[in-house]
Amino acid sequence: MSYETIKLDINNKVATITLNRPKMMNAFNEQLIWDVGEVTDKLKNDLQVRVVVITGEGRGFTAGADLSERDSSWTDTKDALLRGYFPFLKNIIDMPKPVIGSINGAAAGIGAAVAMACDLRIMAKDAYIMSVFSNIALVPDGGLSFLLTRAIGYSRALEYAIEAKKISADECLNLGIANKVVELDQLQKATVDWAEYLAKRSPQALAHTKKLMRDSITQSYDEIYNDEAEAQLSIFGNEENLEGVKAFFD
Template identity: 40%
Template structure:
């Protein structure tokens, strides 16, 4: 994993940490960064030792969005670029069996915000903001941003924020549910690490299947959700982890999960 140029990667205490590492460009998402993100996401998905994934950034901002200096970076159209390089990264997170946490510092703009909001959970420093730069460049939202904005804010507020190229501050992000926690800037890395390591002690099967169920709620009926819950509960309730956890419960001990 040491051959990366635009990201850093570590794995410790079952927490896989991906750090965007192009601080001179405010972590603009270049072609190289996109390809490396896809590679590391695939690697993490296959690694049983990685239970929780953190995406963070080096430097003074999470991401300034697409690296506009590269143009289409070899593609004929921007549609091809999005579908072939961005979509695999974003869907890799959404469809992963593992929880992803975005740790957001500074500016989080454009499709960089799409990357952060694709994660299952998010923590943000109190001086950070999501910047909807799209309309100011005569672009529409991309990277799934329209979905995230409307789901959190409702259509009218989301469309207004898009039109006005809004900077959504940390306290507003918390209010709308874009993020789960807001902490002081100096505490962001420490708070992210503590949260991720605490979650890494949880039950991998419950985390995996709970994510699958909840990710599908908006496109399912209550009956469909109930049926899926019942079906998946067979796998969870008959697992080694469930038996061990029930036994630990009666003994008043802390369960240890192995993901089986």
């Protein structure tokens, strides 16, 4: 299936979504919002896909909302956030498989929220994440207040938000936002290698582990301990588990 504003490539159980509005730094117009929503809906239930990658075409990951768009179906900004962005951001967060953000350039505005919604991030050396909102007298959106604060703590997150400071790739690595930082010309290969490595692992184990780690942000130790036990019970002794144990001892 083809899309107007994204490219979708599926290979070796890895689906790569490329935001494809390079002349606009992949800024989100209404069509891009719908396209990402549709493709993430599809990939949630695609059993042939074990890992999802999100990246951008050209120089940027995404510059956030397309402020030049004048004709849209949104009644107001809140409508765009709740009816447009929220469904696909929740798809990323709830996706029953790892989502890797391959950050090739600027991830700004709500684009920073898209980057932070991903489970894992690999960044080009010159890429950055930036909450630009205070520069235009607005507040963070797309759930960025939640995602950034839980990633780096309240004081750091507040500083970056109210000062609209760029978080460079190296800073992201030091803060634990980025898992890996590579040169731009190595980004695509490094991303594919990482994604394909993860795709060789048990999809059930990946899905359960992601959910447990996500849930641990808001649940208690006792709740997560019980959820781990339930998940272990559901997959212990299945074919993938038995094959993995056999391979471990061989």
